[in-house]
Amino acid sequence: MDQRVTQEPAGPVTGPSIPAMPNAPLDMPRQCLEQARPSLIGLLMAQLFHKNA
Amino acid sequence: MRDAAPYLRPGATRRCRIAALTFAAFCAVAAAATLARAGTDSVLVWDALRVVFILLTTAWLAWGAAQAFLGLRRLPPLPRMDPPDCAPPPVAILIPICNEDPAAVRARVQAMRASVRAAGISPDFIILSDTSGEAAVVREQVMLSPLFDARPGFPAVYYRNRTERYGRKAGNIEDFIRRSGGAYEHVVILDADSLMEGETIAHMIARMEADPGLGLLQTLPRITGASSIFGRAMQFAAGFHSAVFSRGLARLQGATGPFWGHNAIVRVRALSQCCGLPELQGPPPFGGTILSHDYVEAALLARGGWRVEMDPRIGGSYEEGPENLLAFARRDRRWCQGNLQHMRLLGAPGLKPWSRFVFVQGIVSYLVALAWAAFLVVSFLAAMTAAQPDYFPEARQLFPVFPDDRTHQIAALVIGIGGLLLLPKLLILGEAVVTGRAGGHGGALRSAFSVLAETAMTALIAPVMLMFQCRAVIEVLAGQDGGWPATARGEGRLSLAQAWRATRWISLTGAGALISMRWVAPDLLLWLLPVALPMIAAPVLIAATSRPWGRGLFVVPEEIATPPVVAAYREARHDAARDHEVSDVPLVPQA
Numbered sequence: 310m311d312q313r314v315t316q317e318p319a320g321p322v323t324g325p326s327i328p329a330m331p332n333a334p335l336d337m338p339r340q341c342l343e344q345a346r347p348s349l350i351g352l353l354m355a356q357l358f359h360k361n362a
Numbered sequence: 363m364r365d366a367a368p369y370l371r372p373g374a375t376r377r378c379r380i381a382a383l384t385f386a387a388f389c390a391v392a393a394a395a396t397l398a399r400a401g402t403d404s405v406l407v408w409d410a411l412r413v414v415f416i417l418l419t420t421a422w423l424a425w426g427a428a429q430a431f432l433g434l435r436r437l438p439p440l441p442r443m444d445p446p447d448c449a450p451p452p453v454a455i456l457i458p459i460c461n462e463d464p465a466a467v468r469a470r471v472q473a474m475r476a477s478v479r480a481a482g483i484s485p486d487f488i489i490l491s492d493t494s495g496e497a498a499v500v501r502e503q504v505m506l507s508p509l510f511d512a513r514p515g516f517p518a519v520y521y522r523n524r525t526e527r528y529g530r531k532a533g534n535i536e537d538f539i540r541r542s543g544g545a546y547e548h549v550v551i552l553d554a555d556s557l558m559e560g561e562t563i564a565h566m567i568a569r570m571e572a573d574p575g576l577g578l579l580q581t582l583p584r585i586t587g588a589s590s591i592f593g594r595a596m597q598f599a600a601g602f603h604s605a606v607f608s609r610g611l612a613r614l615q616g617a618t619g620p621f622w623g624h625n626a627i628v629r630v631r632a633l634s635q636c637c638g639l640p641e642l643q644g645p646p647p648f649g650g651t652i653l654s655h656d657y658v659e660a661a662l663l664a665r666g667g668w669r670v671e672m673d674p675r676i677g678g679s680y681e682e683g684p685e686n687l688l689a690f691a692r693r694d695r696r697w698c699q700g701n702l703q704h705m706r707l708l709g710a711p712g713l714k715p716w717s718r719f720v721f722v723q724g725i726v727s728y729l730v731a732l733a734w735a736a737f738l739v740v741s742f743l744a745a746m747t748a749a750q751p752d753y754f755p756e757a758r759q760l761f762p763v764f765p766d767d768r769t770h771q772i773a774a775l776v777i778g779i780g781g782l783l784l785l786p787k788l789l790i791l792g793e794a795v796v797t798g799r800a801g802g803h804g805g806a807l808r809s810a811f812s813v814l815a816e817t818a819m820t821a822l823i824a825p826v827m828l829m830f831q832c833r834a835v836i837e838v839l840a841g842q843d844g845g846w847p848a849t850a851r852g853e854g855r856l857s858l859a860q861a862w863r864a865t866r867w868i869s870l871t872g873a874g875a876l877i878s879m880r881w882v883a884p885d886l887l888l889w890l891l892p893v894a895l896p897m898i899a900a901p902v903l904i905a906a907t908s909r910p911w912g913r914g915l916f917v918v919p920e921e922i923a924t925p926p927v928v929a930a931y932r933e934a935r936h937d938a939a940r941d942h943e944v945s946d947v948p949l950v951p952q953a
Contacts (some may be wrong), residue, residue, distance in 0.1 A: 329520075333545035342706075
C-alpha cells in the first residue's frame with residue numbers, strides 16, 4: 310500500500326478517505342559517486358577528514 | 363511554436379565561461395600583485411599569507427561580478443509553446459512536506475489546482491509527507507482532507523505519509539518514483555512554500571515535450587510575501603538583482619544546471635535512470651545522506667547525457683524567503699554543510715568538468731568567508747609585528763631615507779575591490795532604468811534609493827554573516843553535524859533578548875577585537891571600526907531588521923500587481939485559518 314496512516318479509525322468511518330496513489334513502480338538504481346580506486350583528490354580528502362571519510 | 367533547439371547554444375556557453383574565468387583570474391592576480399607591492403615591513407610570512415587570501419577572495423568577488431556583466435544582455439524572448447498535438451502527458455506535481463503548517467499547504471494546493479485547471483491542464487497533485495508525530499500527522503491529514511474529495515474537472519490530489527523517512531527530501535521523492543513513478547512522464551518538484559501559475563506549468567510541460575533531450579528545466583522563483591525590513595530587502599535584491607545575475611548564471615551553466623531542488627520540472631525517465639542517490643560512506647557531516655542533493659542530481663543528469671537548463675525568462679514561479687537574519691543564518695548553516703560535503707564528490711566518476719567546477723564554486727563560496735576573516739586577522743598580526751621605520755639605516759648618513767609611500771597601491775586595492783562589489787549593482791540599476799524594469803520596483807528614483815538602502819544594509823550585516831559563516835565552516839570541518847531541521851516558516855519579528863542570546867558571541871568577539879586593537883595598534887583602530895561596530899551591534903541590527911516595514915522602499919512587481927496564484931493562495935489561506943479548529947475526524951486510506 311502506498312500511503313500509510315498512522316492510526317486506524319477508532320469508530321465508524323465518518324471522515325473523507327485518502328485516495329490511493331498510482332501503483333506504478335519504477336526502478337531507480339543507486340548511482341556510483343565514489344570511485345573504487347580513490348583519485349588524488351579522494352586520497353587528499355581522506356587524509357584531511359580521516360575521522361569522517 | 364514547437365522549439366526543440368536549446369535556447370543556450372553550447373558555443374556561446376563556452377565563450378561565456380572563458381570570458382568569466384579570464385576576468386576572475388585577471389582581477390585576482392591584479393589584486394594580489396598590488397598587495398604584494400604594498401607589502402608592509404612586517405614578517406614576510408604575513409605578507410605572503412595576505413597575498414594568498416586576497417587572491418582567493420578577489421577571484422570570488424570577480425566571479426560574481428562576471429555573472430552580472432554576462433547577464434546584462436537580454437536573452438531571446440521566451441518561445442510561445444503550443445499545447446501538444448496528442449494527448450497531454452501524465453504529469454505529477456510533487457509537494458514534499460515535513461512538519462509544515464498544513465493550513466498553508468492546503469491553501470497552496472487549492473490555489474495551484476484552480477490555476478492549472480484554468481490553464482487547461484490536469485496534473486495530479488501529490489503531497490509527500492515526512493511529517494512525524496502522531497498528533498501532527500492526524501492534524502495534517504484532517505486539515506488536508508477537503509483536498510481529497512474528487513471534484514469534477516479538478517486535478518486529483520494524493521497524499522501519503524512515510525514512516526521510514528530515509529534520505530530526507532531526496533529520499534522522499536525517490537520513494538515516490540519507486541512506487542508510482544511509472545505512471546508519469548514528468549514531475550514538477552516544489553518546495554512546501556512554492557507556488558506556480560498553471561500557465562507556467564503548462565509552458566514547462568510543453569517545453570519538455572518539444573525537447574526530448576531536456577532532462578530538467580529549472581525556473582527562477584521570485585520571493586513573495588516578505589514583510590520585515592530584512593525580508594523585504596532580500597525580496598527586493600532577489601527580484602531586482604537576480605533577474606540579471608540569473609541570466610549570467612544561465613549563460614555560464616548552459617546545459618549543466620543549475621537545479622535548486624524545487625520549482626522545476628524533471629523528466630521521470632531521466633530522474634529514475636540517473637538520480638538514485640547513494641549514502642556516502644562514514645558518518646555526517648561528510649558521510650551519510652547527501653544533503654545538497656539538487657546540485658548532485660543536476661550533475662548526475664548531465665553525466666547521463668541529459669540537458670539541465672535554467673530559464674530565468676519563465677515567470678509565474680514563486681517561493682518565500684527568511685524574514686530575519688537568524689532564520690537566514692540557520693538556512694545558510696545547512697547549505698554550508700551540504701556544499702562542503704561535495705568535497706567528497708569532486709572525484710566522482712564520469713562527471714562533466716563543469717559539474718565538478720560547480721561543486722568547487724559551492725565549496726569556495728563558504729571557504730571564502732574564512733579567507734576574509736583570516737585576511738583581517740593576518741593584517742592585524744602584520745600591523746603588530748611591523749618594524750618601526752628606520753630613517754637613518756647607514757652610519758654617518760646625512761639625509762634620512764623615507765619608507766616607500768604605499769598609499770597608491772592600497773587605494774587602488776580598495777577601489778578595485780569596492781568596484782567589484784558596487785559596479786554590478788550600479789550596472790543592474792542602469793539596466794533596469796533603460797529597459798523599464800525599474801517601473802515594477804516603484805520607478806527609477808525609488809529603485810535607486812532601494813538599491814542604496816539594500817547595499818547599506820548588506821554592508822552592515824556583512825561582518826555578522828561573516829562570523830556566522832566562519833563558525834559554520836569551522837563546525838563542519840571539525841566534524842560537527844548540524845542536521846537538517848525543518849524550516850521554520852513565517853517566523854518574523856525577534857526581540858532584542860532573542861537576538862542577543864543568538865549573537866552575543868559575535869558582539870563579544872567584536873568588542874574584544876576593538877579593545878585589543880586599541881592597545882596593540884591604535885593607529886589602525888579606524889580601519890577596524892566598519893567590521894567591529896556591526897559585530898558589536900549585531901543583536902540590535904538583527905532585532906531592528908526583523909521589524910515590519912512599509913512599502914516605501916524595496917518595492918517588487920508582485921506588490922504592485924499580485925500574481926493570480928499568489929492572490930488565490932492568500933484568500934485560501936485566510937479560509938483555511940478559519941478551519942483551523944476542525945474536529946479530529948480520523949481518515950481512512952483506500953485500499
